[in-house]
Amino acid sequence: MEVLRVSNVIPEARNIATVMIEPKDIARFKALRPGQFVMVWVPGVDEVPMSVSFLGGSPFSLGMTVQDIGEATHALCSLEKGDLIGIRGPYGKGFRFPRSPEGWMVIGVSGGVGTASTILAMEEASRRGLRTVELVGARDNGSLLFRGRWERSSSDVRYITDDGSSGRQGFVTDLLREAIGPLTSDERRRTMVLTCGPEPMLVSVRDLLKGSGIGCQFSLERFMKCGIGVCDSCSLSGHRVCQDGPVFALSQVLRMEEMGMFHRDRSGRKVPLKECVR
Amino acid sequence: MEVLRVSNVIPEARNIATVMIEPKDIARFKALRPGQFVMVWVPGVDEVPMSVSFLGGSPFSLGMTVQDIGEATHALCSLEKGDLIGIRGPYGKGFRFPRSPEGWMVIGVSGGVGTASTILAMEEASRRGLRTVELVGARDNGSLLFRGRWERSSSDVRYITDDGSSGRQGFVTDLLREAIGPLTSDERRRTMVLTCGPEPMLVSVRDLLKGSGIGCQFSLERFMKCGIGVCDSCSLSGHRVCQDGPVFALSQVLRMEEMGMFHRDRSGRKVPLKECVR
Amino acid sequence: MADDATVPDLSVEFAGIKLSNPLLLASGIADETGASMARAVKEGAGGVVTKSLSIQPRQGHPNPCIVEVEGGLINAMGLPNPGIEGFREEIEHYKKKTRGRAPIIASVFGSSIEEYVEASTLAEGLGVDGLELNGSCPNAKGLGLQFGQDPVVIIELVREVKARTTLPVLFKLTPNTHDIVTLARAVQEGGADGIVAINTLQAMKIDIMTARPVLTNTTGGLSGPAIRPVGVRCVFEMARAPDIRIPIMGVGGISTWEDVIEYMMAGATAVQVGTSISWGNLNVFGEMKKGLRAFLMGTGRRSIKDITGLAAGVGH
Amino acid sequence: MADDATVPDLSVEFAGIKLSNPLLLASGIADETGASMARAVKEGAGGVVTKSLSIQPRQGHPNPCIVEVEGGLINAMGLPNPGIEGFREEIEHYKKKTRGRAPIIASVFGSSIEEYVEASTLAEGLGVDGLELNGSCPNAKGLGLQFGQDPVVIIELVREVKARTTLPVLFKLTPNTHDIVTLARAVQEGGADGIVAINTLQAMKIDIMTARPVLTNTTGGLSGPAIRPVGVRCVFEMARAPDIRIPIMGVGGISTWEDVIEYMMAGATAVQVGTSISWGNLNVFGEMKKGLRAFLMGTGRRSIKDITGLAAGVGH
Ligand SMILES: Cc1cc2nc3c(=O)[nH]c(=O)nc-3n(C[C@H](O)[C@H](O)[C@H](O)COP(=O)(O)OP(=O)(O)OC[C@H]3O[C@@H](n4cnc5c(N)ncnc54)[C@H](O)[C@@H]3O)c2cc1C
Ligand SMILES: Cc1cc2nc3c(=O)[nH]c(=O)nc-3n(C[C@H](O)[C@H](O)[C@H](O)COP(=O)(O)OP(=O)(O)OC[C@H]3O[C@@H](n4cnc5c(N)ncnc54)[C@H](O)[C@@H]3O)c2cc1C
Ligand SMILES: Cc1cc2nc3c(=O)[nH]c(=O)nc-3n(C[C@H](O)[C@H](O)[C@H](O)COP(=O)(O)O)c2cc1C
Ligand SMILES: Cc1cc2nc3c(=O)[nH]c(=O)nc-3n(C[C@H](O)[C@H](O)[C@H](O)COP(=O)(O)O)c2cc1C
């Protein structure tokens, strides 16, 4: 656990802010793979998992983009420069990329604050010289995230909102269906989807890609206590999301009976997943 | 503690043998500086400090040259290939060498099994391109150590024995007096003596070099329990031989009132040093 | 079959429970769901111990409930569990997946002797292969630990449970005592079939920037390699006591096959692995099995059973 | 002098003993000779505690009496010491070298209450500034530990010693207990002026190649960073108990200034440093002082005294 002063809090969208810190253990975080997460301690409040949405700059900084949906996230969004928070990690397995960019296309499918997990991965994909298509969904224009960063990292960014207030009207899976529709089976073999968002959205992506010949990696969420694979509270059909994930391959996701159906409450009880978590 | 099988036991002289092992933690021992020592555990018998007298070869080996003077050393000399012993270390501070060999002369002054500590240092001095003079003393021809290694590492090796059965008759300090006699004060400033042997011999070396303008490093011995600076049983005028030494500079030795006079027994009591330890 | 004669035998029997190897998943570690426990078996575990279960579900302590320290971690989970009845489907799932290959031991606790007894009989009803009475959790007031520090209470607790179950009963001891041998004697006197040791050491971490304890529960339990020398000593002391005849399962800081051997030489018949799966992942079990076999072959031994107590002078 | 106002004050007073800084050399660590103890002061220690002394000299256990493990070491020195009278010249040497700059506390032990009392009065005769009763050494049968685990014995022991000395009397507690607060209460009830905690945790190391305990004494005491979370918890629990009013000296695994602050926030008024000098060397004291000053300045504090108990809710 590294306890640090918040170096900046950047409002991103309605109820969403990016909390910036400057970790001292730089080597540790330089080795981070996009898709990995940290456990964030808000002293006196809670400790919650957060994807790393920004990494780099000078002084070397780490950003977490937080949607205010409850006590801990509200406290995080309300932080001010100089406040203390604790960080441990990075934990888990991040997104993997094709070894050589040659002929590959990477499609980012991001919904809501799930973009906090995909943005760094898609930037990395571009950095590696992969052709990228960024499909970004949000409820409305006011909650659309990272416009500048998307557009700097790819020449092919497509937005969609539930209400049409930005980009097209509809769901991000509509964009995905259109994007993959025309692909030949050869192209499909060299297409990789990276996705994060509300679980119902991920279920749609799964169903859409099942048997399509297209690879996909899903960033999943479950209730986390330890973050390091010992407590089993993030258990999802025998996978511990914190250690075996949070990024899983399509082949794994297809075998997760609980995906989209159940999660575990604080006592470990299996409870139905009522629509999306946020 | 690394417990290993003895790979070889090489008789060296009367009552003296070199015990060879092949440490697994090679990196640790590759960083060893001549003059450092290890704590050697003879299961069921004792744990005693031993200088490292050999290091290298393939497979990478470590040798300790042991004089049989009591229970532990007898057990060590009686080991056979395949027997188990434990090693921890290397510990302490080794010999230091002039940064550039330019114009420097290093004189090794070794008495008895003290050569086990100086041999590796003098070999290292040669390897670094320093001009070396090796003065080697022993009781008699039968206890003279490392003839081949001395002669391979330097073109100027001089032997002396108490009874004249090898080299001249006399004490190794006689050789030292002769070696430094003709040196100009300029040469003295670029002369470094490395010495190890019975404490009375070291006292003579100290007295000979005091005010001579010649630098000297002494490898000392005291009763050791922990070997890592916590138990104070190797205490010598406020220095812990295991951690602050075993190699000390002349300037330090000159301020050690207990040198040549007292050591500590197992209970920490100051007791007179009756002549040489071995 | 003829070839097999040269492959060392890792199987052991612990208090009548047959295990294909001496490595079990420790209680509270990746064992909140049937699927996770089955996965540990797939990775090589010879058996599993469930998360400690109570009659009623418990949420445990709010986060943070874990903090990493040098050589291990401190946890104060606070015994979260879905309740014994809520765990039924997990056990069923486990059994379906493992098909009797690896026994499952239910860890239970309560806030009174009566609750321990009821929890034990309920757990027996789930079809487990043994019971582990958790008399040593330092993280929940009034639960666990207070039933495991007083020999008189231990004897009564074990006796009452034994009277109501036909399953092998193990008792898990705390190292937070000045005399674990006396506690072990009480466990035996109560009629238990085996001892499990050790649970975590009471510990805490204070963050100096905020000047507050990191764990919501303030204090917690230290686990991991840091506590191994304490666990080995506890097992050794109990194994060496000539009047303690029930078998001992060692736990605490085991992360390599060498650690397994160390515990077994100290006197353990089997061991449990906990914290180390957080860095070694669940495949530590597979790695350990490989190492154990190689060690036995290298030292010309036929069976892992020959290792137990070698250093404790047991049977000498 | 005016400038000094901005330099934070590291001085503390512990049970009437004035220390220029809260860092003491722990008992049994580089303190068998006057010269070594004086050296620790030169390197920055605010005070020293002697090796534990007995009436008669003791050789201690034969080698090996130390073994390194992950996060620390296990020792079974067996309380070697030259006897109190044999230590006189060491104390004299120490005092000559340090000239009252750093108090010296004599650690004493015995095999009966009478011996503790005699040892205490003999030690007082050496001109030390305080006494530390070692009621917690796990490495010598019949000595130390057995006088520090039973509240009734502690009360009597402390009372008898207090009746015969005018020196501040500290009592060093073991963590090998299920209830250190009860022991601390006994220490206070006996009339002691302060508590020192913790001594080592009983532990051992078995070598698997030779299948034998490494230490000649079989078991020993674990020290070093591995035990820090246990020590901090012990100090915290005692400091938090509203009825414990005597000051606490924290010891166990301290190797950086951050560790010092952690112990002080838990409730320690001063601390002792042991094992970590084996890797940090004696200049750890100087490093720690630098770090403590920088921390106080960075957080706008004037005195290290303000740190004590910040996390324990002492005085809240
Ligand atoms: C790997 C991972 C990465 C995440 N990345 C981000 C991110 O980048 N940005 C972001 O805004 N959110 C992220 N989340 C979700 C975030 O952790 C929750 O929104 C947050 O914990 C809610 O806490 P709360 O107190 O504000 O809400 P509460 O009112 O306590 O809970 C609201 C919902 O949040 C979930 N939640 C609460 N506590 C936890 C917990 N400890 N672990 C997991 N879920 C919890 C619960 O399912 C609950 O239904 C991530 C979650 C995971 C597992
Ligand atoms: C840094 C160092 C390097 C050494 N290197 C060598 C070496 O390369 N070759 C070699 O033959 N000897 C070496 N010695 C000396 C060697 O450690 C002793 O000869 C040995 O410990 C004697 O043990 P024993 O049981 O055989 O004899 P004992 O009969 O037990 O004792 C004989 C004498 O050896 C000394 N001794 C015994 N135990 C110890 C101990 N634990 N620490 C230090 N001295 C002890 C005592 O002063 C005693 O007077 C070294 C000693 C030190 C301190
Ligand atoms: C996160 C966590 C949760 C635990 N939960 C329990 C539990 O519910 N019941 C129990 O008896 N022990 C529990 N323990 C203790 C372990 O079973 C084990 O005794 C201890 O961690 C020492 O072993 P280790 O060092 O291998 O982890 C828990 C330990 C950890 C780290
Ligand atoms: C080699 C060694 C010798 C010790 N001798 C004593 C002793 O004589 N008396 C005592 O009270 N404590 C003794 N201790 C315990 C220390 O004083 C201290 O309580 C313990 O080591 C924890 O602190 P640390 O982790 O900083 O070493 C000894 C510890 C070590 C490592």
Ligand code: FES
């Ligand atoms: S959060 Fe504990 S196992 Fe994943």
Ligand code: FES
């Ligand atoms: S042998 Fe222990 S301090 Fe040197």
